[in-house]
Each structure stands twice: as structure tokens, then as C-alpha cells.
Amino acid sequence: MSSGRTEIAVVGSVNVDLVATVARLPLPGQTVPALGFEQFSGGKGANQAVAAARLGRRVALVGLTGSDAEGAAVRAALARGGVDVTHLGVADGAPTGRAIVLVADDAENSIVVVAGSNALLGEVDVAAASEELRDAAVVLAQLEVPVDAVLAAARGAAGTFVLNPAPARELPDELLDLVDVLVLNEVEYEVVIGRPLPADLADLPAHLAQSGLRCAVVVTLGGRGAALCQDGAVVVETPPHVPVVDTTGAGDTFIGALADALSRHEGPPAALRWAVHAASLSVGALGATTGMPTSDQVGASLARSSTDDGVPR
Known part of the structure; x- marks a missing residue:
């Protein structure tokens, strides 16, 4: 990461990912043997920060680890990845967050998150990073930390x-009301918006208008790409065909890349296309951050x- 002011400030979680590969995901009550096991740095906040940093942005991460060895390890990994960890604090008395990840041969996954120190992130921690929030062209948050911390980040964001x-x-x-761009998948859409994603994406503007949302909305669609709804118009971007090893970090790569493009003042449709291609490249390696691509x-x-496709872009 080059020196200079923060371009993207991420307020979010930091975990250790415990990843077991299996032939197929177990059914309820079923035990299956692991084919392999690895440990990675993870957490949605950390993953999205790494994705944006790998694309060349100056990224600061606001979060908490435990005072354990795992916390020191993930802090070192983030710093090696070009993320500014000045505001990655240490919570005494709580372990660093964990995620237990099962990855099947078909690249589908199941994830259980143990919040640990992430649950203690508060408004005071966010306030300590107020300069980074003011400087950043994009402030990015998720919900693996308390909503009060996220609300403090939204209030402090100048970009x-x-x-x-x-x-x-x-x-x-x-x-x-403070959100400029809401990025969610189909399951999250139903919970946050209160109704299922419409089968015909052309109905998105009417659907979202009824919900009262005034921000741009991006819906990730897995292997089908992603859709952007803004100012009554819908843009759908389909991904290139790529070999798939592990989809665990694809969503976080998408969001980090979207933030990267928006921080460079790309328009939302161009940012959407950039993010779809970044996410498609990320699925070629095991682990949430391993396959995250560079700008080149x-x-x-x-x-x-x-x-x-023969179409100029």
C-alpha cells in the first residue's frame, strides 16, 4: 500500500477461518470425513479490506481482535496484504473471531461464524478512526460487528x-437512510427488503420504491453475476466463464472491488462490471483471500x- 491518505475505510470483522474440504456438505445429523484442512485470515471486514488493497487502494481497517496468538497472526497477515491496521484494536478477555468453513467438491460452502472480539466493536472504536472516515472516498461496513458501530461509521463517513x-x-x-450503496445477495435481499427478489429483475425499481429505499442497490446473483438498480434503471452484468475451486471469498472480493472502483470515481455500472470480473477471478483458489486478484x-x-463477445466496453 502506498503512503498517503486513506482512500477506503472498512469498519468490520476480523476472523480466523478454519477451512475443511469435504466431498459433499453433510446433511443434518451426518458426519463426513475431511479431505483436507487449512487455516486462513478472514472475516468480512478483513476480506473486503484485503480485496480493495490488492487492487491498489490505500485501505484502513477499523475492528478488534483478541489478545491471543490468532489475533497477532491475522494482524500480521493484514499488514502484509497492504491494509493499514492502526485502528485494528485488541479486546482483552475475548478471543479473536472464528469462522468454521466447509467447502465441498462442487465449490459450495457452509459457514458458521463465532463473533468473539468482533462483538465488542463499539462507537468509541469507530470514533477513534474519525480522520480516516472523513478522508476516505468510500466507507464500507458489514454486519459481523454490532449495528451501533456500523451506524457510527455511517454517520462519520464523508464520502x-x-x-x-x-x-x-x-x-x-x-x-x-445514510446508505449510498447497499450490496446484498438474494437471501439478504429478502430479509432486509422484506420480500423475495423479483423473478424478473426489470421489476426491481418498482419493488425497491415500495420499500422506501433511496440508495443504489446492488444484488449479487452468484454464478449469474450481479444487478444494479439506480434511479429507476437496472443494469445486469454476467460473469466470464472460469474454473471454480472455492466460492467462499467471492462475495467479499466483489464488494472490495466495487469499493475500489467507486473510490476511483467510476460510475456505478462500470464499478459493477469491475466487481463481477474481480469476483469471478477469486474463485480459482481455496480460501477467502488467496485468489483475490490484482488490478492488472x-x-x-x-x-x-x-x-x-465482440462488444466494445
Whole structure:
């Protein structure tokens, strides 16, 4: 990460990911043998920060680890990844967060998150990073930390505030009113918006208008890409065809890349396309951050896509 002011401030979680590969995800009550096991740094906040930093942005992460060895390890990994950890504090008496991840042969996954120190992040921790929030072109938050901390981040953001409401829950109107870009998947859409995603994406503007949301909304659609709804118009971006090893970090890569593009003042449709290509590249390696691409790699993917479909972009 180059020196200079923060371009993207991320307020969010930091975990240790415990990843077991299995032939297939177990059914309820079923025990299956692991084919392999690895440990990675993770957490939605940390993953999204790494994704944006790998794309060349100056990123500051606001969060908490435990005072355990795992906390020191993830802090070191984030710093190696180019993330400013000045405001990554240490919570005494709580372990660093954990995520237990099962990845099947078909690249589907199941994840259980243990909040640990992430549950203690508060308004005071966010206030300590007020300069970074004011400087940043984009402030990004998720819901693996308390809503009060997220609301403090939204209030302190001087630039674009991007919210990824995951894990999904109903949100206070005060928070939603401060959101500039809401990024969520189909399951999260139903929880936050209060109704299922319409089968015809052309119905999104009417659907969202009824909910009272005034922000831009981006819906990630897994292997089908993503859709943007803004000012009554819908843009759908489909991904390139790529080999899939592990989809665990694809959503976080998408959001980090979207923040990257928005911080460079790209328009939302261009940012959507950039993010879809970044996410598609990320699924080629095991682990949430291992396959996250560089800016050159995303640019090459965009160039290949333009050549393949014959449409100038």
C-alpha cells in the first residue's frame, strides 16, 4: 500500500477461518470425513479490506481482535496484504473471531461464524478512526460487528457509504437512510427488503420504491453475476466463464472491488462490471483471500471479455 491518505475505510470483522474440504456438505445429523484442512485470515471486514488493497487502494481497517496468538497472526497477515491496521484494536478477555468453513467438491460452502472480539466493536472504536472516515472516498461496513458501530461509521463517513448487510437482519431506518450503496445477495435481499427478489429483475425499481429505499442497490446473483438498480434503471452484468475451486471469498472480493472502483470515481455500472470480473477471478483458489486478484488481472479479464463477445466496453 502506498503512503498517503486513506482512500477506503472498512469498519468490520476480523476472523480466523478454519477451512475443511469435504466431498459433499453433510446433511443434518451426518458426519463426513475431511479431505483436507487449512487455516486462513478472514472475516468480512478483513476480506473486503484485503480485496480493495490488492487492487491498489490505500485501505484502513477499523475492528478488534483478541489478545491471543490468532489475533497477532491475522494482524500480521493484514499488514502484509497492504491494509493499514492502526485502528485494528485488541479486546482483552475475548478471543479473536472464528469462522468454521466447509467447502465441498462442487465449490459450495457452509459457514458458521463465532463473533468473539468482533462483538465488542463499539462507537468509541469507530470514533477513534474519525480522520480516516472523513478522508476516505468510500466507507464500507458489514454486519459481523454490532449495528451501533456500523451506524457510527455511517454517520462519520464523508464520502460514499457502502453497506453489505451480512449476516442479514432487519435494519433501523436511520441506518438505511445514510446508505449510498447497499450490496446484498438474494437471501439478504429478502430479509432486509422484506420480500423475495423479483423473478424478473426489470421489476426491481418498482419493488425497491415500495420499500422506501433511496440508495443504489446492488444484488449479487452468484454464478449469474450481479444487478444494479439506480434511479429507476437496472443494469445486469454476467460473469466470464472460469474454473471454480472455492466460492467462499467471492462475495467479499466483489464488494472490495466495487469499493475500489467507486473510490476511483467510476460510475456505478462500470464499478459493477469491475466487481463481477474481480469476483469471478477469486474463485480459482481455496480460501477467502488467496485468489483475490490484482488490478492488472481484472483489467486482463475485462479485455478478454470484450474480445470474446465482440462488444466494445
